[in-house]
Amino acid sequence: MSDSTANPRRPRRRLYASAAATLACAGALAFGIPTAANAAPAQTVASAYPGWSNGYGSNGYSSNGYGSNGYGSGGYGSSSYGSPSSVADATPANADESTGLVLIDTVLGYQDAAAAGTGMVLTSNGLVLTNNHVVAGSTQIRVTIASTGETYTAKVVGTDAQDDVALLQLQGASGLATVTIDQDAETIGQAVTAVGNAKGGGVLLAADGQIIDLDTTVTTAAEGSAPGETLDGMIQISADVVSGDSGGALLDAQGEVVGMTTAASTGTANTTAWAIPIEDALAIAKQIVNGDESDGVTIGYPAFLGVGLAQQSTSPARSRYGTSTSATGALIAGVYQGTPADEAGLTGGDTITAVDGTAVTDASTLSSLLSARNPGDTVTLTWVDASGSTRSAAVTLVAGPVA
Numbered sequence: 001m002s003d004s005t006a007n008p009r010r011p012r013r014r015l016y017a018s019a020a021a022t023l024a025c026a027g028a029l030a031f032g033i034p035t036a037a038n039a040a041p042a043q044t045v046a047s048a049y050p051g052w053s054n055g056y057g058s059n060g061y062s063s064n065g066y067g068s069n070g071y072g073s074g075g076y077g078s079s080s081y082g083s084p085s086s087v088a089d090a091t092p093a094n095a096d097e098s099t100g101l102v103l104i105d106t107v108l109g110y111q112d113a114a115a116a117g118t119g120m121v122l123t124s125n126g127l128v129l130t131n132n133h134v135v136a137g138s139t140q141i142r143v144t145i146a147s148t149g150e151t152y153t154a155k156v157v158g159t160d161a162q163d164d165v166a167l168l169q170l171q172g173a174s175g176l177a178t179v180t181i182d183q184d185a186e187t188i189g190q191a192v193t194a195v196g197n198a199k200g201g202g203v204l205l206a207a208d209g210q211i212i213d214l215d216t217t218v219t220t221a222a223e224g225s226a227p228g229e230t231l232d233g234m235i236q237i238s239a240d241v242v243s244g245d246s247g248g249a250l251l252d253a254q255g256e257v258v259g260m261t262t263a264a265s266t267g268t269a270n271t272t273a274w275a276i277p278i279e280d281a282l283a284i285a286k287q288i289v290n291g292d293e294s295d296g297v298t299i300g301y302p303a304f305l306g307v308g309l310a311q312q313s314t315s316p317a318r319s320r321y322g323t324s325t326s327a328t329g330a331l332i333a334g335v336y337q338g339t340p341a342d343e344a345g346l347t348g349g350d351t352i353t354a355v356d357g358t359a360v361t362d363a364s365t366l367s368s369l370l371s372a373r374n375p376g377d378t379v380t381l382t383w384v385d386a387s388g389s390t391r392s393a394a395v396t397l398v399a400g401p402v403a
Contacts, residue, residue: 090240093195093204096255098146100179101204102128103197104154104168104247109139110336110401116200118248119143119168120257122285126152126173129285130247131262132159132166135402143170146204147177156402158288162229162296164262164276165284166247166402179249181278182256186211186235194239194261194273196248204248209239209273218263218274234274235259241273250275303373304400306339307332307346309363327384329353330366344393346383353390354382375399 093101102119117134121127128143135141141154152170159166170176190211198205213236220229235250241264250259259275284297293299310331329351335341346352352360355369356379373379378396385391 090198090205090207090242093146093206095147097193097195097206097249097251098204099177099255101146101195101249103144103146103202103204104128104130104134105142105144105200106135106138107140108137108401111137113137116197116202116244117246118196118204118244118261120179120247120249120260121145121176122178122282124174124176124178126154126170126176127157127285127289128154128168128170129260129281130166130168131260132161132164132402134247135159135166135168136161137401139401141168143168144202145176156301158297158299159402160284160288160295160297161403163280163284164229164231165260165281167285167288180256181282182252182254182258186214186252186258186277188212188214191253192237192239192258193251194237194241194245194248194275195251196241196245196261198242198244200244207240207245209237212236212238212272216274220263231262231274231276233277233280234262235277237273237275238271239273240271242271250278298403301375301399301401302403303370303375303377303397304339305370305395305397306336306341306400307352308334308336309366311363327351327353327388329360329384330363332383340395340397344381344395345391346381347385349386350383350391352381352383354380356380357382370397371403373397 100121102121104117104119106115106117108115115134115138117130119128119130119134122129135156138156141156142151143154144151152173154168154170157167157169188211192209192211194207194209195204197203198207215232216234216236217230217232218234218236220231235258237250241261245261245264248261249257250261252258257278259277260281261273261275264271264273287295287297288299291299310333332341332346332348332350332352334348335346352366354360355366358369360366360369370379375398376396378394380392380394382390382392
């Protein structure tokens, strides 16, 4: 990446649970699409794009969400997608529209699920820009160059979950065609085209539209374990954006990228969608390349313990003498096989009460404590088992799926 492609970052985007109108993220299929709420006008529309046939969160663990502490929060039923040709007002992307775009397929090993999305090639050696929610939870990432059909394994260089940006590196790539970045300011009424892996069909589709507003705010509501978030400074467009388009290019009339497709409304006659301005996304990508973990950026993969956490923080237990006790901390709903937690002897029903001597009061505290650690770090966990006995063990964290 050259310095000329990245502008200073805009103000931070805020995370919170929404409680207004529901919209939908144009996201990876297995995640459903986190529903969203636009600040105004207040209206309710149907959530769309549920998880595909193998579902999401099939292990059934309930959790406070993705992160170094573990996974969970099932709740999407089986559903399947129609063929890409069923997408209204979208046509196969032409050669120019496909240049520099990739199809992203991920395996979510801890959910027994899969997902799909889109990305943009930034450098000839395979740096790829996409949305964080396209690769969140992934244990394997496969990327196909749309124009050639070449397929690569991808590794995560870094992510910014709050701003919904991720940067990937294709393994062994060279000589790749890249997207062309627009250098001019966008204008309301400007014609644009959203190009992406619509409905995960493995074929790029192009949906024409126009910019209807700039510097707008959209709020996605939490759905499953995908947290709600508020994204500021967004480009608002009218285009038939659907699931799988996330991470794809929003092109101007000259075929240059002005934004990265990220979210869309559902349940209305005319789809409204939102894209992160490309200068904002590139600023975050540059920060990741520079290894700067400030301002919400995570470099590489997060540390992973391997537990699913229950939503309650206090677990009932009985002591060895039969008296009723309780432990306040992070209640484990389940443990993933072969993970550090499994090897340490943690099981469902245990309650983690401390990390390196720091008290854990709930699942959120545990997540925060572990998110500050790196893969390879060793921490001392203290927990109360289902019988009420206190136990402790040193645990070496491993690299986990994308948060």
